[in-house]
Amino acid sequence: MSAVMEAAPAVVRTDTRGSVRAVLALARFEARRLLLNVPVVVAFVAYTGWIVWRTQQSWDGYPALQDADRATQGGPLLVGTAVMLCADFAVLRSRRHGTEGHFAVLVVAPWRRTVAHVLSVVPAAALTAVCVAGQFTWEALKPGAIGHGSPAELAVGPLTVLLLGAAGVLLARLAPSPVAAPLLAVCFLFTFVLGAFPAGGEGTAWLAPVVTEAGTDTLPSDLLGRPAAWHALYLAGLALCAAFLAVLAAGGRNVAVKAGVAVTLVLALVGAVGQAGEVSPEVTAARERFSVSPEKEQTCVERGRSTYCAFPEWTARTGTWAGVVDRVQSLAGGSARTQPLVVRQRIDARHGLDGDAALPPSAAAHQVTVGTSWGGNRVPEFSTAVAAVLVAGDEKASGAICDGRMVTLMWLSLSWQDDPLDALRRVRLDDSLSGSAVVLSPTDPLTMTEGQTDVVRRLLERADDDTAGKVKAHWAELTSPDVTTARAAQLLGVAGPRGADSCGE
Amino acid sequence: MTGEHGKGTAGRGVVWALVRPVWRTLPWRALGAAGTVGLLLAGTSRLVSGGPTPWLTLVLLRAAALVGALGLAFLLDDPARHLTAPVPTRRPLRQALRAVLVAPPVALWWAAVLLLAPAKVRPPVAGVTVEAAATCALAFAGAAAAVRLTREQRPGQAVAAALLTSAVLAPLLLPDGWELFVPAENPAWDAAHDRWALVSVAAVVAWGLCGPEPSARWARVRGPGGRRAGSSA
Numbered sequence: 109m110s111a112v113m114e115a116a117p118a119v120v121r122t123d124t125r126g127s128v129r130a131v132l133a134l135a136r137f138e139a140r141r142l143l144l145n146v147p148v149v150v151a152f153v154a155y156t157g158w159i160v161w162r163t164q165q166s167w168d169g170y171p172a173l174q175d176a177d178r179a180t181q182g183g184p185l186l187v188g189t190a191v192m193l194c195a196d197f198a199v200l201r202s203r204r205h206g207t208e209g210h211f212a213v214l215v216v217a218p219w220r221r222t223v224a225h226v227l228s229v230v231p232a233a234a235l236t237a238v239c240v241a242g243q244f245t246w247e248a249l250k251p252g253a254i255g256h257g258s259p260a261e262l263a264v265g266p267l268t269v270l271l272l273g274a275a276g277v278l279l280a281r282l283a284p285s286p287v288a289a290p291l292l293a294v295c296f297l298f299t300f301v302l303g304a305f306p307a308g309g310e311g312t313a314w315l316a317p318v319v320t321e322a323g324t325d326t327l328p329s330d331l332l333g334r335p336a337a338w339h340a341l342y343l344a345g346l347a348l349c350a351a352f353l354a355v356l357a358a359g360g361r362n363v364a365v366k367a368g369v370a371v372t373l374v375l376a377l378v379g380a381v382g383q384a385g386e387v388s389p390e391v392t393a394a395r396e397r398f399s400v401s402p403e404k405e406q407t408c409v410e411r412g413r414s415t416y417c418a419f420p421e422w423t424a425r426t427g428t429w430a431g432v433v434d435r436v437q438s439l440a441g442g443s444a445r446t447q448p449l450v451v452r453q454r455i456d457a458r459h460g461l462d463g464d465a466a467l468p469p470s471a472a473a474h475q476v477t478v479g480t481s482w483g484g485n486r487v488p489e490f491s492t493a494v495a496a497v498l499v500a501g502d503e504k505a506s507g508a509i510c511d512g513r514m515v516t517l518m519w520l521s522l523s524w525q526d527d528p529l530d531a532l533r534r535v536r537l538d539d540s541l542s543g544s545a546v547v548l549s550p551t552d553p554l555t556m557t558e559g560q561t562d563v564v565r566r567l568l569e570r571a572d573d574d575t576a577g578k579v580k581a582h583w584a585e586l587t588s589p590d591v592t593t594a595r596a597a598q599l600l601g602v603a604g605p606r607g608a609d610s611c612g613e
Numbered sequence: 614m615t616g617e618h619g620k621g622t623a624g625r626g627v628v629w630a631l632v633r634p635v636w637r638t639l640p641w642r643a644l645g646a647a648g649t650v651g652l653l654l655a656g657t658s659r660l661v662s663g664g665p666t667p668w669l670t671l672v673l674l675r676a677a678a679l680v681g682a683l684g685l686a687f688l689l690d691d692p693a694r695h696l697t698a699p700v701p702t703r704r705p706l707r708q709a710l711r712a713v714l715v716a717p718p719v720a721l722w723w724a725a726v727l728l729l730a731p732a733k734v735r736p737p738v739a740g741v742t743v744e745a746a747a748t749c750a751l752a753f754a755g756a757a758a759a760v761r762l763t764r765e766q767r768p769g770q771a772v773a774a775a776l777l778t779s780a781v782l783a784p785l786l787l788p789d790g791w792e793l794f795v796p797a798e799n800p801a802w803d804a805a806h807d808r809w810a811l812v813s814v815a816a817v818v819a820w821g822l823c824g825p826e827p828s829a830r831w832a833r834v835r836g837p838g839g840r841r842a843g844s845s846a
Contacts, residue, residue, distance in 0.1 A: 147778050154782065186781065193774055204767060286770035287643040290683045290777050291650045297781065298654070298676045 130216050131224045138228035142194050148232065151190035152239075155183045159243045168483025170252035172326040172421075173244075177257035178334075180240045181318045184265035185301050188272035188317075189293050191232045195273045196289035199225050199280035219360030222277060226351040229273030237266040252428075252483060255421045256329045260336035267340060268317045271347035272296075278354040314339060314383040321461040326480040328419050331398060331457045333391040335383035342379025348372035387460065395457040402454050413437075414449040422453055422480065429478055432487065435524040436494045439576055441583030444498040450475045451494075454550075469503035469551040477503060477550045485548070488522065488535040493549045495520035499587050507552045510611035512591035514556055515600070516579060518547070518564045523575070528568040541565055544608065559593050559605025566602040575600055627702055628710065635710050640687040640769065644715070647684025648722050651677035655729040667734045671797055674736065677726045678745035679780050681719065682752040686776055687769030688715060689756040694766055698826060705824035708757065719749070736797035740806045744793075747809045750816035752776055754823065761823035 142148060166179065199222070202208045211221070240262055247253060279288055300316055313319060314335065321334070349372035355365050398405055398419070408417040409426050414433055416426035429451055437445060454477050456465040470477055476497050478490055496506030499517045509517065518532070525531040533539050537546040537553070542561055547554040556564070567575055582599045585591055594604040655677045658665040665673075688711055691697070697707070723745060727738055755775055759768030784794045793812070795805045 147774050150778055150782065154785065189781075190778075193777065197770060197774070200770075204770065285642065285646070286767075287646050287684060287687060287773065290773040291647060291680055293777055294676055294680050294683065295650065295654065298672065 127216060127220055131220050131227070134216065134221060134224035135227035138198055138225055139231040142191065142198060142228050142232060143235070145190075145194040145197075147190040148187070148194050151187045152235065155187050155236075155239060158183050159239060159246075163243055163246050166247065167481070168486070169250055170254075170425075170481070170483035171247045171250060172480065173248055173253060173255040173257040174329040174332060174421075175255075175326055176244060176247040176253075177261040178320055179247075180243050180262060181264045181268070181320060182301075183243075184236050184240070184268045185318060187232070187236055188269040189297055189301075191229060191269055192272040192276035192279075192296075193289050193293050195225060195229055195276035196280040197286065198228070199277055200284055200286055203284060204286065217359065219355050219358040219365075222281060222355050222358035222360070225277045225280075226274055226354060229270060229277070232273060233266045233270040236269045240265040252425075254424055255326075258329070258336050260340040261334070263340045264318060264336075264343060267343040267347060271317060271343055271350065274347050274350035274354065278350045278357065281354050281357040312384075314342075315380065317343060324464050325455060325457075327455065327457050327461060328398065328421055328480075331391060331395050333387040333395075333460060335385065338379050338382035340379075342376055342383055345372050345375030345377070345379050349376050395460070399454075399456050399458050402452065406453065413446065414451060417450065417452045419453055419455075419480075425482060426451075428482065429490070432491050433476075433494050436491055436520050437498065439520050439524060439579065440498050441580035442587070444583070444587070445580075447474060447498065449494070449497065451478055452476070453478050453480065455480055467551045469507055471502060471504045473502045475502065479550045485534045486550075488525065488531040489548050489550055491525070491531075492517070492521040492535055492547060492554070493551065496549065496554065503551055507554065510555055510557065511589065512593045512596035512610075513587055513589070514554070514560045515563050515567070515593060515596040516586045517554075518556070518560070519567050519575065519579065519600075522564075522568060529565070532564065532568060555611055557593070557605075557609065557611055558607030559609045562605050562607060563593055563597045563600075563602060566597075567600060570602065628706070631702065631707070631710055632714070635707065636714055638691065638693075639711060639715060640684075640690055643687040643769070644684045644718075647680050648718075651680040651684075651722065651726055652729065654680060655726040658730055658734075665731065665734055667736060667798070668796055670730045670734045671736045671741070674726065674730055674741050675744065675794070678723075678741070678748050679776075681722065681726075681745065682748040682776060683773045685715070685719070685749050686752040686756055686772040687767075688712070688753065689760050690767040690769040691760075692766050694760065695764075704760075704826050705821070708760075708820075708824055712753065737802070740797070740802060740809075743806050743809045743813065747813035747816065748776075748780075750813045750820070751779075754816040754819040757820045757823035761825075761827070 162179075167175070202211055211218075244257055244262055248257070275292075276289060279292060300318065319334075319339070349369060352365055352368040352372055356369055402419070403417065406417040406419055407423055408415050409423065410416075411426060411430040412434060414430065416429055418426055433449060433451060437447075437449075450472070452470070452475055454467055454470070456463065456467055459465055467477060467479075474497060476490075476493050478493075479486065493503065493506075495517045496509065497503060498520065499513050500506035500509055506517075522528040522531045522535070529541065533541055535547055536556070537548060542558070542565070544558045545556055545561065547556055578600050579586060586596055586599060593609045597604040654673050658670050658673045661669065689708060698704075723742065727735065727741070730736075752772065755772040756768060759765060759772050765771070787793060791808065792801060793805055793808055795801045799805075
């Protein structure tokens with residue numbers, strides 16, 4: 109009897125520490141099971157496959173890191189859905205196998221088991237963080253990468269997985285039915301992944317876990333105006349709140365749990381209110397400044413004859429632009445060959461990330477506009493803009509070109525490229541090699557008639573290098589506004605146009 | 614009990630006698646929850662301001678069909694399956710009875726889902742119904758396969774997870790020329806629905822193959838110690 113009396117207090121003293129160890133052991137076990145669950149394994153395999161497939165060709169090898177951080181957010185939604193499903197099933201496992209009654213005799217109370225289930229989600233979130241870090245590092249290590257990533261944007265992916273996992277545990281506690289999680293997963297997938305429901309207003313749109321805002325143009329980091337930190341706080345608060353609510357629903361009615369629910373709810377609300385605000389006046393003012401008077405925000409560097417003015421994050425790219433300008437200029441004749449140019453980066457950031465405003469052509473003489481993206485089609489587009497300024501003098505005048513000068517212009521723009529005919533196809537809006545078409549450039553597009561297309565194609569198909577000499581020899585006539593397409597073809601020694609000679613016809 | 618002549622006794626009378634108990638054991642809560650969520654999903658297309666696009670309507674109908682199939686994945690859950698293994702009425706018949714009993718409410722529910730989609734933007738009804746039927750047949754086939762290949766009493770949860778996983782992966786992984794998820798205005802719509810019909814036929818065949826109890830068990834049921842089969846199953 110006395111032995112029993114002596115043994116009893118010892119058990120009471122080690123109770124807390126022992127149950128913490130039990131919870132951690134259970135959490136480790138559940139985490140391992142969760143990560144080895146078929147849907148989670150499939151989701152992680154699909155996610156890593158998506159990362160590898162996407163990052164190989166993203167942004168044509170010239171990523172802006174302020175866009176690349178946001179691009180890590182979509183994939184974790186899939187992982188999070190699988191984690192939600194499997195966390196829910198893990199909580200329901202004892203009920204399904206009829207072992208709930210056996211667990212009632214153990215010292216680990218149901219709410220402590222729920223704590224273990226919530227903790228078991230953390231390794232899945234950590235693994236997602238590793239994948240996100242890998243994806244972003246890959247982008248950052250590309251030679252063409254510029255700009256700055258935001259830690260708050262990068263945190264969204266892992267936090268989404270944490271939130272969905274905690275939501276799965278909470279769901280199992282609130283609706284202990286095996287059909288609940290799959291139904292919620294379908295609604296979630298169709299709402300947030302497929303985007304079946306259009307987002308609401310400015311404030312409510314940010315209540316979704318992931319808000320990508322995929323615009324066409326890259327903006328400098330300072331102009332993004334995304335409440336990324338508030339959103340990360342909102343997600344973290346929501347995830348922790350779901351976790352504490354699950355523990356509360358499982359019968360953990362102690363002060364720490366109740367305080368946890370209250371504090372995390374406040375965190376989530378603060379985040380939700382913070383992210384719902386309009387874009388700050390400073391950002392709006394900065395967008396206006398960058399759009400209207402870019403020269404005040406830029407640093408200019410001299411490379412060769414020309415000057416290159418770029419926003420601070422893009423100065424590393426001026427060398428690449430200079431390579432294109434030098435190649436185009438080396439093909440030109442007359443004074444254009446030595447003409448100093450000003451290459452100025454311009455954006456229209458006034459409508460934010462969703463804006464799709466076209467840039468007006470610059471009226472300043474010998475000034476070429478370059479955008480914020482590079483690689484792929486942006487190269488022949490910029491090359492065309494350089495050639496247009498060399499031929500016509502300025503961008504505004506080049507928009508009106510629709511005579512024989514178009515032949516010279518397109519030949520200057522394309523002939524130095526690796527695959528001129530492919531570049532011709534890509535720079536034309538309809539990806540064609542015959543007929544009339546719109547030719548893209550960083551500002552207003554140009555127009556090619558059917559006849560001009562034929563002549564340019566014949567020039568680019570011709571193997572000999574004699575064209576460069578002919579262009580230099582007849583430069584004055586080839587760049588005169590009076591030259592017809594037929595005359596240009598004759599000067600350059602190819603068959604003349606059969607279709608329309610100029611846009612007036 | 615006339616276990617040795619099981620097939621002979623499974624006449625019309627037995628089927629009628631089975632209707633009530635099978636009706637009672639159907640997973641009505643799972644089916645009800647899935648049906649409600651499906652109707653809500655289809656109904657949201659009416660809430661979109663400015664009217665839904667045809668694409669959105671099609672996506673919502675597909676979501677509703679998937680939700681319905683997830684509910685039907687629980688149809689073959691039977692906590693008493695090991696007890697009923699040696700009864701004279703064969704498993705295919707009992708499973709078919711479950712499907713027949715659940716068919717009229719499901720058909721009514723699908724009609725309601727279709728009617729909830731605004732008529733102006735509703736995709737071709739026949740095509741979407743083929744898709745829904747194929748998805749439900751896949752759920753049946755999955756559940757029957759789980760019953761046939763495992764000793765699990767309630768395989769519904771695993772079947773629902775598998776169905777959901779394949780529903781997410783299929784649009785991503787299907788090779789060119791095998792697309793199933795095409796928009797209604799796409800010229801490939803008809804060809805895609807031939808493939809959907811193939812899928813449903815294959816699923817029904819798989820269900821039929823998975824229906825019977827394993828033959829080893831049958832041998833034991835037929836043998837002189839037939840009563841023991843129930844305890845060893």
